[in-house]
Amino acid sequence: MKTLLFSTVSEFFKQRAGMFFVLIGILFGFLSGREHYAFASFFLTDQFGMLYLFVIWALYAIFCIHFLLNLWKQPAYHFVYQTRLWNAARRFFRFGMVTLGFLQPLLYYGIYMLSVALQANLLNRIWPVFIFYMILIPALVVCAEWRIRNPRLFVNKKQAISKWQIPRPNSWIYWSLEWLMREKGVTLLVCKTGSAIVFVCTLIYYQTDTYDLRLPAIGLSLAYLLNIGLSYELFQWESVVLLWNRSLPLSINKRFGRMILIHALVILPETLICFRYHVLTLTEIAQLYLLGLSILLLFHTYLYRKNGLLEDTMQPVLIGFVVLTLLILYKIPVLLIAVSGIFYSWYVFQKWYSGKNQKN
Amino acid sequence: MVLEVTKLKQQYGANEVLHMESWKIGYGIYWIQGENGAGKSTLFRTLAGMLPYSGSVVLDGKYDLKQNQTDYLLRLNLGEAEPLYPSFLTPTDLISFVAEAKKSPAGQADMLIEALGINYLKNPFGSCSSGMVKKVSLALAFLGDPSVIILDEPLITIDQEARTALFEIIKTYHANGVTFMLSSHQLFQQEGLTVSGSFVLKNKSLQSIPVL
Numbered sequence: 001m002k003t004l005l006f007s008t009v010s011e012f013f014k015q016r017a018g019m020f021f022v023l024i025g026i027l028f029g030f031l032s033g034r035e036h037y038a039f040a041s042f043f044l045t046d047q048f049g050m051l052y053l054f055v056i057w058a059l060y061a062i063f064c065i066h067f068l069l070n071l072w073k074q075p076a077y078h079f080v081y082q083t084r085l086w087n088a089a090r091r092f093f094r095f096g097m098v099t100l101g102f103l104q105p106l107l108y109y110g111i112y113m114l115s116v117a118l119q120a121n122l123l124n125r126i127w128p129v130f131i132f133y134m135i136l137i138p139a140l141v142v143c144a145e146w147r148i149r150n151p152r153l154f155v156n157k158k159q160a161i162s163k164w165q166i167p168r169p170n171s172w173i174y175w176s177l178e179w180l181m182r183e184k185g186v187t188l189l190v191c192k193t194g195s196a197i198v199f200v201c202t203l204i205y206y207q208t209d210t211y212d213l214r215l216p217a218i219g220l221s222l223a224y225l226l227n228i229g230l231s232y233e234l235f236q237w238e239s240v241v242l243l244w245n246r247s248l249p250l251s252i253n254k255r256f257g258r259m260i261l262i263h264a265l266v267i268l269p270e271t272l273i274c275f276r277y278h279v280l281t282l283t284e285i286a287q288l289y290l291l292g293l294s295i296l297l298l299f300h301t302y303l304y305r306k307n308g309l310l311e312d313t314m315q316p317v318l319i320g321f322v323v324l325t326l327l328i329l330y331k332i333p334v335l336l337i338a339v340s341g342i343f344y345s346w347y348v349f350q351k352w353y354s355g356k357n358q359k360n
Numbered sequence: 361m362v363l364e365v366t367k368l369k370q371q372y373g374a375n376e377v378l379h380m381e382s383w384k385i386g387y388g389i390y391w392i393q394g395e396n397g398a399g400k401s402t403l404f405r406t407l408a409g410m411l412p413y414s415g416s417v418v419l420d421g422k423y424d425l426k427q428n429q430t431d432y433l434l435r436l437n438l439g440e441a442e443p444l445y446p447s448f449l450t451p452t453d454l455i456s457f458v459a460e461a462k463k464s465p466a467g468q469a470d471m472l473i474e475a476l477g478i479n480y481l482k483n484p485f486g487s488c489s490s491g492m493v494k495k496v497s498l499a500l501a502f503l504g505d506p507s508v509i510i511l512d513e514p515l516i517t518i519d520q521e522a523r524t525a526l527f528e529i530i531k532t533y534h535a536n537g538v539t540f541m542l543s544s545h546q547l548f549q550q551e552g553l554t555v556s557g558s559f560v561l562k563n564k565s566l567q568s569i570p571v572l
Contacts, residue, residue: 168449168450168453170453170456170460175446175449178448182448183446241446242445242446243410244408244410244440246409246410246411247405247408247409247410247433247436247437247438248433248458248461249429249430249431249432249433249434249461250433250461251429251430252429354409354412354425354426354429
């Protein structure tokens with residue numbers, strides 16, 4: 001059961017992380033709570049609201065079915081056909097659990113709609129949601145059952161929807177981001193969701209009274225710091241997955257530049273949330289962005305010193321954050337802290353990258 | 361001297377893997393031997409700049425791996441024993457990327473692709489067999505204008521045609537002045553290669569042994 005869930009549902013969220021990443025960005029970054037409420041009210045009150053909702057949910061369910069049917073054709077998933085040895089009741093129950101895993105976003109949204117219906121006294125309009133569940137959940141179970149009754153064990157690897165393919169850019173940055181999306185989707189989702197939530201909370205709190213830049217500086221530093229999981233994965237990408245890349249003739253400065261650029265791109269999405277709330281000026285956003293970048297660069301550089309041992313870096317991260325908070329509270333300019341952090345990480349990167357810290 | 365190593369130390373945590381006081385080689389083809397786990401791959405990775413180390417490694421008498429990293433790495437190539445590449449990339453992606461980084465002359469990549477029979481350029485590595493991946497890694501090792509090429513277990517998993525082609529490429533490159541360091545549990549001499557020297561990696565250091 002656990003194997004089935006991990007190998008199928010986790011794989012779905014991992015491989016589709018990019019899509020969920022964009023969706024989360026839109027839903028939690030750019031739509032305010034009021035707009036979410038308005039959407040839910042529309043579905044509950046409009047004459048065709050529930051029909052629209054069903055169409056959206058059905059499209060998502062088809063998307064899941066398409067993924068499931070194709071995934072179980074893969075040679076690595078031949079073990080799934082062992083499920084035919086289970087009795088029917090057990091198989092339907094377990095496929096049902098897998099289905100619930102796939103449909104998690106719909107279940108969560110259903111709960112949200114229920115709470116909106118409760119608040120707006122519209123409980124009498126919520127019943128179609130349960131009908132939708134009763135249609136969509138069995139639909140996925142039936143499709144899973146169909147697949148294991150109709151195994152297709154040959155996959156044409158060259159098969160493609162279209163013969164026209166966009167060539168992959170010859171870019172290390174692009175490959176790194178593609179790797180994050182494809183292979184580290186769950187980490188990407190968790191880090192970005194966490195960071196986006198802290199961002200939104202900080203910005204909402206900031207607009208409740210008159211504060212200076214120190215408040216968002218501390219709040220957004222913490223939000224940016226939640227990207228250290230991604231920074232660690234990027235270290236693994238360079239030091240384990242494609243270690244051989246280190247043998248390519250690139251100067252240390254170019255490697256550092258690449259590190260800056262990729263981290264700058266990684267923390268860009270949550271930074272864009274600032275523009276949605278209109279509580280910070282462009283200069284302030286730029287300062288905070290640089291501060292976030294410097295925090296991540298310091299962390300990433302430190303990984304080279306510790307040869308990527310994550311547990312050895314946690315204590316310095318905690319101490320570093322406390323020191324940073326104190327610096328901000330004592331009104332050291334944010335820009336000065338940011339630039340100093342970037343400069344220091346450049347300085348130590350020269351030593352730690354090629355092991356110059358080791359005694360000759 | 362083509363490659364000169366002084367006081368090279370390499371360690372994983374507290375475990376010292378390499379400790380070489382002094383070792384140097386001139387132009388030639390060298391066979392590096394050693395039992396499994398002796399540290400051959402670690403030595404090659406260190407020489408290729410993939411692992412931090414202490415000590416000094418100098419190429420062609422002037423390019424220090426720490427001081428002149430870019431120039432050094434432009435002139436030393438490594439073909440790994442068991443190469444692993446991201447599953448979503450294709451041989452085309454990787455070969456064109458490395459060819460650009462190594463400043464490979466026009467036509468060189470195509471020549472290597474044809475010689476080694478890499479006719480699966482658009483297949484992602486995830487769908488390639490280990491032999492297919494190995495052939496790509498060998499092609500990468502010959503890109504650019506290196507003065508030293510290290511091939512770690514070049515013969516494992518590749519087919520007979522690729523093996524024959526590989527030795528032809530080695531002979532051509534060697535005739536053009538390239539020094540080779542080859543690690544293999546199999547002999548090379550029957551393939552027509554003249555081995556200049558043999559070393560065995562033992563007790564964390566390379567020791568010269570008679571050429572067979």
